[in-house]
Amino acid sequence: MFGRKKKGGPISGRVDTLIAKSARVHGDVEFSGGLHLDGEVFGNVRGTMGESATLWVSEQGRVEGTVEVPSVVINGTVKGDVHASERVVIGAQARIIGNVHYATIEMALGAEVNGKLLSAAAGEPAAVRPSEPRVADPNVVRGVA
Numbered sequence: 001m002f003g004r005k006k007k008g009g010p011i012s013g014r015v016d017t018l019i020a021k022s023a024r025v026h027g028d029v030e031f032s033g034g035l036h037l038d039g040e041v042f043g044n045v046r047g048t049m050g051e052s053a054t055l056w057v058s059e060q061g062r063v064e065g066t067v068e069v070p071s072v073v074i075n076g077t078v079k080g081d082v083h084a085s086e087r088v089v090i091g092a093q094a095r096i097i098g099n100v101h102y103a104t105i106e107m108a109l110g111a112e113v114n115g116k117l118l119s120a121a122a123g124e125p126a127a128v129r130p131s132e133p134r135v136a137d138p139n140v141v142r143g144v145a
Helices: none
Strands: 017-019 024-026 029-031 033-037 040-042 045-047 053-057 062-064 067-074 077-079 082-090 095-097 100-102 104-107 112-114 117-119
Touching (some): 029 033, 100 104
Parallel strands (some): 024 040, 033 053, 045 067, 053 067, 062 077, 095 112
């Protein structure tokens, strides 16, 4: 009926790990199960290969690095590419600066993505790690083999 809101989130699941609003993590985070991020991660966030993993980034949450998980719900800020082999849900408060690789995507009105939305081709996994940096870094020296 009109005025009724849906109960629960678009992706349900158990939260096994919480990074609180006052926490700052400098380095990569690898997890399985559910991770709820209210704080900041300055590094890559990965779901353990071969296990189910869901990441929830709240409105206060922030990731500066690549996100590689089967399912992700983003309501906060991600500065880096997002690779989701199953599903991506981008909330109205979300701000993503980077490309989003997905199998299934849901995006709310008001969400901001500064990058490309790249659907996984049939038979190709969405969570493929890029071989080259997304932005050319003048401090990176590339040699010829």
